[in-house]
Amino acid sequence: xxxxxxxxxxxxxxxxxxxxxxxxxxxxxxxxxxxxxxxxxxxxxxxxxxxxxxxxxxxxxxxxxxxxxxxxxxxxxxxxxxxxxxxxxxxxxxxxxxxxxxxxxxxxxxxxxxxxxxxxxxxxxxxxxxxxxxxxxxxxxxxxxxxxxxxxxxxxxxxxxxxxxxxxxxxxxxxxxxxxxxxxxxxxxxxxxxxxxxxxxxxxxxxxxxxxxxxxxxxxxxxxxxxxxxxxxxxxxxxxxxxxxxxxxxxxxxxxxxxxxxxxxxxxxxxxxxxxxxxxxxxxxxxxxxxxxxxxxxxxxxxxxxxxxxxxxxxxxxxxxxxxxxxxxxxxxxxxxxxxxxxxxxxxxxxxxxxxxxxxxxxxxxxxxxxxxxxxxxxxxxxxxxxxxxxxxxxxxxxxxxxxxxxxxxxxxxxxxxxxxxxxxxxxxxxxxxxxxxxxxxxxxxxxxxxxxxxxx
Ligand SMILES: Cc1cc2nc3c(=O)[nH]c(=O)nc-3n(C[C@H](O)[C@H](O)[C@H](O)COP(=O)(O)O)c2cc1C
Numbered sequence: 001x002x003x004x005x006x007x008x009x010x011x012x013x014x015x016x017x018x019x020x021x022x023x024x025x026x027x028x029x030x031x032x033x034x035x036x037x038x039x040x041x042x043x044x045x046x047x048x049x050x051x052x053x054x055x056x057x058x059x060x061x062x063x064x065x066x067x068x069x070x071x072x073x074x075x076x077x078x079x080x081x082x083x084x085x086x087x088x089x090x091x092x093x094x095x096x097x098x099x100x101x102x103x104x105x106x107x108x109x110x111x112x113x114x115x116x117x118x119x120x121x122x123x124x125x126x127x128x129x130x131x132x133x134x135x136x137x138x139x140x141x142x143x144x145x146x147x148x149x150x151x152x153x154x155x156x157x158x159x160x161x162x163x164x165x166x167x168x169x170x171x172x173x174x175x176x177x178x179x180x181x182x183x184x185x186x187x188x189x190x191x192x193x194x195x196x197x198x199x200x201x202x203x204x205x206x207x208x209x210x211x212x213x214x215x216x217x218x219x220x221x222x223x224x225x226x227x228x229x230x231x232x233x234x235x236x237x238x239x240x241x242x243x244x245x246x247x248x249x250x251x252x253x254x255x256x257x258x259x260x261x262x263x264x265x266x267x268x269x270x271x272x273x274x275x276x277x278x279x280x281x282x283x284x285x286x287x288x289x290x291x292x293x294x295x296x297x298x299x300x301x302x303x304x305x306x307x308x309x310x311x312x313x314x315x316x317x318x319x320x321x322x323x324x325x326x327x328x329x330x331x332x333x334x335x336x337x338x339x340x341x342x343x344x345x346x347x348x349x350x351x352x353x354x355x356x357x358x359x360x361x362x363x364x365x366x367x368x369x370x371x372x373x374x375x376x377x378x379x380x381x382x383x384x385x386x387x388x389x390x391x392x393x394x395x396x397x398x399x400x401x402x403x404x405x406x407x408x409x410x411x412x413x414x415x416x417x418x419x420x421x422x423x424x425x426x427x428x429x430x431x432x433x434x435x436x437x438x439x440x441x442x443x444x445x446x447x448x449x450x451x452x453x454x455x456x457x
Contacts, residue, residue, distance in 0.1 A: 001026050007054065009063060018057045025050040032058075035067055038089075060086050062210055066124075068160055076129035077157060078117075083209045084426060087123040091162035092172075096147040099173045100161060102140045103185055105198055106169045120202035121185075121437075122167035130155055143173050189438045192381040197392035198437065201380075206359075207426025208436065214363075214422055259407050262416025263364040265325075265448035270371045271415060273328030276321075277341075279447070283307055283409045284319055284402070286339045294386070306338065308405040311394035316382035317402055318439065320346070320432070322356050322373040325448070333431060348431040355427055360446055363420045370418075371448030375428060376402060378442045399443035406445050416450025419443070 001007055007018045007029060021029065028036070028051050041051035058064045059082065066080040066089045080089055094100070106119040108128070115134060117126040128134055132155035139153060150156050164170040171185055184191045202208040212218065248254040284306060291302045303313045310317070319336040321343065323329050333348040357369035364370075376399055384391035403419045410417040423441040434440065 001029075009058065009061075011063070016057075016061050016063075018054060021050055021054060022047070025054065029054055032064075038066075056088070059088055062087075068157070068163070070130075070157075077133060077155070078129055078160060078163075079127040080124045080163065081116075081127060081210065082124045084123040084207065089124070089163055090166045091159055092165035094146060094158060094162045094165055094172070096150070097145070099143050099145050100140065100149075100165065100170045101143040101173060102137065103169055103171055105185075105190075105193075105195060107195075107199075108134060108137060117164075117169060119167070119169045120198045120208065122169050124167055126164070126167075126169070133157075133160070140170065187437075189381060189435070192384040193437060194384070194389060194391065196389075197380075197384070200392050201440065201442075202425070202436070205441065206422055206424040207429075255408055255411055259411045261407075261418040262410075262448075262450035263366040263418045263446065264451045265366075265368065265371050265416060265446075266451045267325055267368065267371070269449055270325040270327050271447065271449050273326060275413065275415065276326055276329065276372060276447075279406075279409055279413060279415065280319070280336055280338075281341060282412075283405045284336065284338055285341050286315075289339070304339070308401050310398045310401070311383065312386055314383045314386070314394075314398075316379045316395060317398055317442075318377045318379060320375040320377060320428075320441075322348075322353055322375065323371075324353075324357050324369045324373070325371040346432060352427065352431045356424075356431070359422070359424060359427075360420050360444060363422050363444075364418055364446060366446075370446030372446075374406070374445040374447055375423065375441050376443040376445070377428070377434070377439050379439050380437070395442055403443060403445055406447070410447065414449075416448055418446045420446060 005020045005023075005026075007021055007026065009016050009018060024047050028041070028047065032055070036051070036055070041048040041055065055064060062082050062085060064082070066082075068077045068080070069075060070077050103119055103121060105121050106117065108115060108117050110116075115128040115131075117128055117137065128137075136149070136153040136155050139149070146158070146161070149161075150158075161170060165172060168185075203211070206213055248257050287305045287307065289302060289304045291300050293300055304315050305313075306315055315338075319338070321334045321336060323331055323334060325331075329343070331350075331353070333346045333353060334343040335346055336342075337344055356375070357373050360366075360373050361369045378395045378399075380391070380395070383394055387394060406417055407419070409415075420443075423444050425436045425440045428434070428441045429436045432439075
């Protein structure tokens, strides 16, 4: 609490100013360290409203945990840890006549010396405080009627079940959907996801979890770094150096040698629309289309041919261009229609575009935003319709082939570019209104005209 009446919160070297509040609100806020009942600031009084604003601001930064305690002995039943920005606990409607079942994406695991219940669909994780809850969860692997569960479960708490339902860790079954709902969980696009693939997507990107991410050097104190080059095997050595020349022997070998990442762009001479069109034509344009059945009696599937290789010829990758500085093209977000070789504008807000390119600038430790930031999104169903267990890994391999194609094209055209390893899938979902389990980012590439290195003096 600052002398000027404002409240700031700090966590390590991260601090947020939360605004100015009355002395009474500051006093009430002091209780947040140990716990403040939601009901205590749910009313209409000026004080309640002030505290509500403060707690919502904290929640937007993911700085609030929510405790559900036993009405009998005040022991923690669960503690809810938000995983997405702005999570707020809600009790979904649930009554005695309802039947619920665990989502097939929910999982219980040990974290440190705690048990946590998580799901890639959920906006929060649930720290389990009472082992009896784990037993109830196990029972929920089969559909259970609330009235029956109430009679038989060792620990029954309707609020907890309603919170889990709101987080899509539990599903409500209706008489009509029956088993069908268990497969698609009320959303046909979820049928196409294997459990591990969905978890991998949400945990290896930003936006849907609150764990440390990126170059954190988490094990630097525990283990020495591995060497850059693997020590050779002790076996008989066949020296290849006598077959190689020091200079590349073909234009392609020269292109490979010249390729390097460029993170600093010349904003006085930005990439032009004609260059962007040529780049997309060379790397990603649909060259031809064809169709055929994969197996006897199978449906007709349409296919395309493009300049880079792709697993199963699925070509599930889509390009979204956040344009900050391109001569002849207005700032904004565009989808590349690879079939029509055209850019189609998407109405994203200036604030969202700024957040997307600032994150890229930060990831590259660059002095400014990329002129064009290409977000590579995957239409998951295009590949998981065919492949089990390996679908997501194939998608990431396809991203690798496309990124190398981008690198070589930028080098060939005298442009600059850099791959980016992090991406916020929640931000992209908000910008495009595409759900993160339908079409979502799996890679990024910064593109532009590289700044010429200063001539040596
Ligand atoms: C999958 C992938 C992710 C990368 N992510 C980043 C990144 O987030 N930030 C960055 O500055 N460079 C990133 N890079 C670029 C690498 O740092 C770069 O390729 C590497 O240091 C070798 O340098 P060179 O590309 O100039 O040869 C990435 C490269 C790849 C292939």
